[in-house]
Amino acid sequence: MKKVFSTILLWVVFVIGCGFYGISYALDITGTWDTNYKVMFFWQNDTFVAGEYTYENGVLIGALNGNTLRGWWRESKDPRKCGPDKEWSGALAFNFSSDGSSFTGDWNTCADDKQLNPNAKRWTGTKRTSTVNYTQTDCEKSGRFWCNGTCSLTSCTQLLTEQSCLLSGRNWCNGLCQISSCSETIIQSDCELSGKYWCNGICQQSVCSENDESENDEIDVICLIPANNYDDGFNAGKQACINNPASCGITISDSAIPVSGNCMANYSVVGQLHVPCVSVSDAFGGITVYNIMMNQQTGSFTFDLDMGSIKPR
Structure with missing residues (x-):
């Protein structure tokens, strides 16, 4: 040339x-x-x-x-x-x-x-x-x-x-x-x-972690507080999650959120059940706490992220 x-x-x-x-x-x-x-x-x-x-x-x-x-x-x-x-x-x-x-x-x-x-x-x-x-x-x-x-x-x-x-x-x-x-x-x-480091389609300052290799670009890790880690009631449960991240129950992917067991909250109102909170870690090391609302639909539950309840930790 x-x-x-x-x-x-x-x-x-x-x-x-x-x-x-x-x-x-x-x-x-x-x-x-x-x-x-x-x-x-x-x-x-x-x-x-x-x-x-x-x-x-x-x-x-x-x-x-x-x-x-x-x-x-x-x-x-x-x-x-x-x-x-x-x-x-x-x-x-x-x-x-x-x-x-x-x-x-x-x-x-x-x-x-x-x-x-x-x-x-x-x-x-x-x-x-x-x-x-x-x-x-x-x-x-x-x-x-x-x-x-x-x-x-x-x-x-x-x-x-x-x-x-x-x-x-x-x-x-x-x-x-x-x-x-x-x-x-x-x-x-x-x-x-x-x-810099190319991690799952994101350019970042820090090295890639295992969570960065997740196929889900928006939510890498969801950690739910088991039922025995918080008191009965939505507010008390959410506070326990925010204050006690070290005992954050089980770690699962967003596609495998359980519909029963320890991750169920002892709180219900008007046909809804609430998991008190979910902590989400992103590719930049930040953690955000969400409220998850489960809507009962003919014997099954669907999950919705209540974006209005976001609480940065």
Whole structure:
């Protein structure tokens, strides 16, 4: 690819802004790839694909339609003249094998509007099966720094700065170094490159806990106070839950809330039963206390979170 020096930051426009509309996405191409433009890493979200490759701090975006990826590429020293918002250096087209283990492809520059052939071999790659991320050798060969198992843009004793972010061809967005534009949702690479942790779709400062791996994004852990931990009556029960989190009964998922037993409260009024409270821990370490109301419906109960009773602990 032709190199023309230009230190400018990169904007990535998501699929809808690019005009890509994939039909299906049976492939999963997320992972590390060996290509003729050095090591590459793909992130995939449905049909949307973002990637980076260590040759000249390259980045790309695109959309999968079947086995074909079409999109745009840019490298840190190339001018931006075409593509979405004219923020890219050229177009690309890749054709992946049916098992998603390799690809062949083609690319052009903004000055060259030739028809791309995804079956060409100007850009080729093979997916690694033994590793899911860069190795230390990959990292150091690209001019980056290997810090506690992470490939960093800065040395292990330095914080990522706006300058080092922009030199990598990315955007500096409120302390995050993003492939995506500041107005778009960040992706995993944006988060991890900024020295933070990607936990169940959330970028956070702390390491991921077991609860962060829950399939439920909104409620990770629900802890109910057993009936013998509070006095009869709704208010007394709620107070016991707030004041005594250490003896918080059993830990269950929100899809397995019991309908009888120790988690039932000894309090009823107008056909309703109340569990005095539920403490919910979120991905950021916070705990919120809710009241749960069970409505009796022909011999069974349904659960509703009473959002008006939220009490932060």
